Amino acid sequence: MEVKLVSVSDAALLSKFYEENEAHLSAWEPSREGGYHSVTAWEQRLEEWSSEKLNGNSAHFVLTEPNQLKIIAICSLTNIVKGPFMACNMGYAVAQKYEGKGFMKFLCQKTIDYAFKELSLNRIMANYMPSNYRSAKLLESLGFTKEGEAKRYLKINGCWEDHVLTSLLSPGNT
Structure with a gap:
């Protein structure tokens, strides 16, 4: 398994990930317009993410086979x-095929x-x-x-949903 920062070259892989896991992730994701997960849409999004990474506003990782x-x-x-x-939000998703096998935690x-x-x-x-619960x-x-x-924190799958708020503090800071 390899952990890496995403790049524009990952557009097709991300498109396929979301295509294959659409039903699995739909309960936890916002409703998306048709074409949102197309390769072209991912190429554009990844260009934006690249700029955000350079500006220090975000970092996106994937775990691949x-x-x-x-x-x-x-x-x-x-x-x-x-x-x-000195804070951020963390979001994540795992392919249904790999759910419950420790990959997400890794x-x-x-x-x-x-x-x-x-x-x-x-x-x-x-x-x-x-x-x-997972x-x-x-x-x-x-x-x-x-x-x-x-x-009513986020609109997920067309409905406003409550969310439990959690945080993790750096062990090195006091």
Whole structure:
């Protein structure tokens, strides 16, 4: 397995990942317009992400199979804020075929290490819908702490959904 930062050359792999996992991820994702996950749309999005990465605003990772022909999972650090806040949001998704096999935790841990060691962030925030027991278990196993609940936090699959708010603080900061 290989963990790497995404690049524009990953557009076809990301398109295929979302195409193959559309039904699996639909309960946790916003509704998307037709063509949102096309290769062309991913190429454009990845160009934007490349600029965001250069500006220090985001970092997007994928875990691929050894031959790098299929994405197992994705994990992103977004809304990176420096200065006195030094924090970001973390989001993630795993292919249905690989769910429950430890791959998501592995990728999230590598992403967390990057956030704290490479970016010197103090806080990572990750939120999940109360019905998403797998996310709750994953974040707890990674050391995230529940901080509260946000009502009607995100519009997921066409409905406003409450979310449990969690965070992980850098062990190196006090």
